[in-house]
Amino acid sequence: MFDKLKDALTKFARIGVADKGAVEALVKDLQRTLIQADVDVKLVFELSKRIKDEALSEKLPAGLTRKEHVVKIVYSEVIKFLGEAQPEISLKPKKILLVGLFGSGKTTSAAKLATFYKKKGMSVGLIAADTYRPAAVEQLKQLGEKIGVDVYGTDEKDAAKVAKDGLKKLSGRQVLIVDSAGRSALDAELRDELKGISKAVNADERLLVLSGDIGQAAKKQAVEFNGIAGLTGVILTKMDSSAKGGGALSACHAANTNVQFIGTGEKMDDFEVYDPTRFVSRMLGMGDxxxxxxxxxxxxxxxxxxxxxxxxxxxxxxxxxxxxxxxxxxxxxxxxxxxxxxxxxxxxxxxxxxxxxxxxxxxxxxxxxxxxxxxxxxxxxxxxxxxxxxxxxxxxxxxxxxxxxxxxxxxxxxxxxxxxxxxxxxxxxxxxxxx
Ligand SMILES: Nc1nc2c(ncn2[C@@H]2O[C@H](COP(=O)(O)OP(=O)(O)OP(=O)(O)O)[C@@H](O)[C@H]2O)c(=O)[nH]1
Ligand SMILES: [Mg+2]
CATH class of the missing domain: 1.10.260.30 (Signal recognition particle, SRP54 subunit, M-domain)
Structure with a gap:
């Protein structure tokens, strides 16, 4: 998706005059790319209309050529559309609960988050409250060992109890991160389990972990999980490998959830605070x-x-x-x-x-x-x-x-x-x- 957007803008930057035809061609390229990235078609058309209207009818601001003006409009509209709010990541002591479906990247993100806060000089503990998948506790323990963070995990099958015990056991830590179990869908079982954990943890941050490759389906999940856990934010993973990342981002924005972090690879450092301006700059290939x-x-x-x-x-x-x-x-x-x-x-x-x-x-x-x-x-x-x-x-x-x-x-x-x-x-x- 990102390369194609870059190409469209480069093509536009190279043409002689930024007339109506050129703007329309650019908007078409943009539409095609966004739809391929699984952005909601309705949103794409709203966006293109706004860009076209502004680009062709607005008076040129002093100091900008028509072409620069159009590029600037595209840039700021795309930022707005993917969510322009810059997340505030506080460094206060806190409890974080991660929720999400199977394989979305919860356990990996738990360890990445731990690494993030550890680098900020905070003490961190991880709690393995996934009692559903057999190897889950072991997976988190291994990650914890790799990054030098203590992990609480037992054979206990009651996830809410594990969470409670873990919080007690690691209570001296400034940041406590609770990993939970996924399911293939948000069914009654997962619903009950999450309600139980939510209550037991009473987390300051309840983050939904979503894989970027689900595209606009992210909206439905964000809305549903929000209903159960009262989300404070989203972690979007696999933004490196998915062509649908743009769709997932715009869907989270449409669901009124704020994306806090994005995962950009399997390594612990492949993780960053979502910075809309930087993200879009990189995506459109033109810096700030x-x-x-x-x-x-x-x-x-x-x-x-x-x-x-x-x-x-x-x-x-x-x-x-x-x-x-x-x-x-x-x-x-x-x-x-x-x-x-x-x-x-x-x-x-x-x-x-x-x-x-x-x-x-x-x-x-x-x-x-x-x-x-x-x-x-x-x-x-x-x-x-x-x-x-x-x-x-x-x-x-x-x-x-x-x-x-x-x-x-x-x-x-x-x-x-x-x-x-x-x-x-x-x-x-x-x-x-x-x-
Ligand atoms: N490329 C890429 N892979 C990722 C990213 N985040 C996680 N993964 C991979 O996705 C797979 C699933 O990650 P997990 O962290 O185990 O997912 P989970 O949500 O804990 O899965 P369950 O516990 O089974 O529900 C693993 O192979 C991870 O290495 C990312 O940002 N980029
Ligand atoms: Mg897991």
Whole structure:
């Protein structure tokens, strides 16, 4: 699902003009991908309508091209749709009860949660209250041993009693996590059992563990389990291996449950707090677009950006550009954040050099005459000697600066005249100028 969404946006970023046809094509791609990810069709159409309406009728905010505007809308609508609330994971002492159907990942998640809180410096205990599946206690004990967390588990068959005894036995721990048994469906037996455990544990957090691969069926389960246990949150597992993760996420959101954690693999560290912005950024393959635009505006002098756009590219504007980029973070990372530009990589050595050598370059440029700054091609070897001396460095460094300058200039020229005219680079420059 994620790759396809990325592809759709990259395709969109590459087209010339973001007109009605282009927006409609993008929305179609989006629809197809979301439906394949098992998102509820009705929700998909609501989402596409909102995107189309906003993208085509809203006035453009200052500083954004139509294309950037559309990408931003897609981005924020998808976040809203998958649940934009950032879960708050408190580090207060607490009791956590995990519930869910067979094989959803409860036991694995119990150990992952234990690892999570242990890393936060809290003492943790695990309680094996799955008295249904024969090997369940042993499974949790093994996991506990691996991560260095005490596990309470016995042969006792009454799950509520196990939970109670375990809480007593491990009572000094700050975080107590109770694993429970699953069934293939939420039948009367499981219902009764969960009610019993719920009462015995009186947990601060009651988390439903859902496998991402069930897609929109997550909604029904979330609603039903909520009715029994009064859920405080959801852990969505197998988000690494499932094409239906998007469907499960949107279903949890539609069921008014908040996804706290996502499981992204079988290892204990394959587990993270669900961060909607980060998740969607990764999914759409464009980093934190809004953050970038904010930062870019602060970092770049609009006049300098305009000079670049007008093709008046001198060593001084080159320097200003580099400095702006440096303020924003690594050059390479910034390129990756712009949809469509990620693929266009600058030579790596160049980015590193440029970041390290900013101060030296400033001295070198300061030692040049206005004529040399405007057109470094006039710099012959005797001028190079003089400039190097003035900057307290070697002529080879001057040469190196000019080489970098030429490379960027060549790239800019290509953008200004070539196939990407009016495209991604222009957007980048415009974003930097903030106008
Ligand atoms: N790829 C992947 N596999 C996972 C993830 N979470 C759990 N699994 C795997 O899913 C399988 C079932 O996990 P369990 O933790 O035993 O599930 P359970 O809900 O405790 O199962 P029962 O106790 O039988 O109800 C195991 O093979 C896990 O390794 C995940 O986030 N990603
Ligand atoms: Mg289990």
């Amino acid at each position: 677009l809004e953050g970038l635009l904010e930062k870019a505006k602060d970092a770049m002098d609009p006049k300098k950006a305009q000079e670049l756009m007008d093709g008046e590219f001198t060593l001084e504007s080159f320097y200003a550009q580099m400095e702006g980029m440096k303020k924003m973070g690594s050059f390479g990372k910034i390129m990756e954040m712009i949809p469509g530009l990620g693929a266009m990589k600058l030579p790596k050595h160049m980015m590193n050099e440029q970041e390290e050598k900013m101060d030296l370059w400033k001295y070198i440029i300061d030692s040049m005459t206005p004529e040399e700054k405007r057109d470094p091609e006039v710099i012959d070897s005797s001028r190079m000697q003089r400039i190097a001396k003035g900057a307290g460095t070697e002529p080879s460094e001057v040469k190196n600066l000019i080489k970098n300058f030429r490379q960027i200039r060549k790239m800019l020229k290509k953008f200004q005249s070539g196939g990407l005219k009016g495209g991604a680079m222009k957007n980048l420059m415009k974003a930097m100028g903030g106008a």
